[in-house]
Amino acid sequence: MKTVNNNDGTPDKATAAGKPDLRVGFILLNQFTLIPVSGLVESLRFAADISFRSQQIYCQWDFMTWDNLPVAASCGLPVSPTCALNNLLSYDYIALAGGMLEETRHPPDALLQLLQELRGQNRPIISLCSASFVLAKAGLLDGRKAAIHFTIRDEFMQRFPKVTAIAEDSFVDDDGIITCPGGLAIDLATHIIRKHCGEIRAQKALKYLLEGAVLEKPPLHAPQTPPHVYQNQIVSKAIAFMRDNLSAATSLTAVAEYAGTSTRQLHRAFLSNTHLPPAHYWRKLRLEQARKKLADSSAHVTSIALECGFADASHFIAWFRKQYGETPAAYRKRRHAVERLNG
Known part of the structure; x- marks a missing residue:
């Protein structure tokens, strides 16, 4: 795992605590919009440790550019990449940050090829603001729904009639x-933090970013479409x-009959749409739960397994x-170790 250093040059406690639950690699396009990047990374920052020291423990992130050169945000703020554009498969998500349309209408071919290769490796990709134009140009949104x-x-x-554009979500x-x-x-940040780090970490970020309001129900502007x-x-x-039968010993025959x-x-449809056989996809849902x-x-591992x-x-x-x-x-022990270190 990459060693994260504190400002004084000493190793971050994340090194001792083990690998993070969530890693996001940001690719910043020139003239990117600052607010969505800030909202996403600040949510990660609050969810990343027990205290408020901004230690990259549960969550880690890096800022890159497609050509490894500095860029400027749409507000004029200059930003230099924190690492080179490499090892992209080590991230759970690649977040492409766009902004001014002049920079996203005609993206470089090298960037389009990179995104296509990432998708070929089944790597989740996030587009922020007008970066949706880049994903669409790469053909990654054809036949899909997209929030625009x-x-x-x-x-x-x-420009992209094959994409279903949604403006409400x-x-x-x-x-x-x-x-x-x-x-x-x-x-969006809450969605991916909850998925990878659990409800407690998601609520911690929400609590401090939304003036202490811990949400018991979906946010006001939550998507009206399902997560997937x-x-x-x-x-x-x-x-x-x-999803409704995660704990049941139900056969794929029953799944097929329901569908x-x-x-x-059913097997063919899953391979074509999710790149996984249905049994593997179901197991993935169970493991996430x-x-x-x-x-x-604090439930016993055996109880969780059966549930x-x-x-x-x-x-x-x-x-x-x-x-x-x-x-x-080991997953639980690592979390408890982090809590003791930050206690």
Whole structure:
């Protein structure tokens, strides 16, 4: 893991605590809009440690540019990259930050190729503000829904008729292609922090960014579309069934029947839309749910395993280690170690 240093040159406690739960690599385009980048990274900062020392423990981030040269925000603030544009697959998300349309209408071919390669590796990509123009130019939004700012929606629709442009939502996550039209991007930040770091970390960020208001229900401008939007109705119906039956020992035959198809067609639809067989996708949902329970409760590992549809604890531990690179016990121990360090 990359060592994060404090301002005085000493190693950050993140090094001792182990790898972070969430890593975001920002690629800043020239004339990018500062507010959505700030909203996203400040949310990560508050969720990143127990205290308020801005230590990159649970969350880490870097700022890059596509050509490794300094850029300026749309307000004129000069920004230099904090690292070179490399090792992009080490990040959980790549966030492309756009702003002034002159810089995003005609993106360089090298950047388009880079984004296509990242998508080919199934890496989630976030577009902030007008960076949606770049994703669309790369063909990554064809046949998808995208959240577009109302001021540029007409031009976007004219240029990219294969994309369903939505102006009402604060973000849309369509199978790992996430579009955010701008604003504070706090809804988006909460979504990915909750997914990777758990409810406690998400609420910590919300509490201090929204003047102490801990939300018990979705934000006012939360997306009206589901977090993951699939054009294929079979896949959408099947995933809804899977989410409602995470703890049940239900067969794929039952999933296929609910979706109104055969198991063979279900398999083909999932491979085409999610790049995973349905059984693997269902297991991924169960592991995500289990990870949240590990972070947000003190329940025994065996209980969590059974609640999330695994046959036994050993089966759950094996898959958890394969997915996240550590055992459930190690994951919890690491979190407790961080809390003691920051206590």
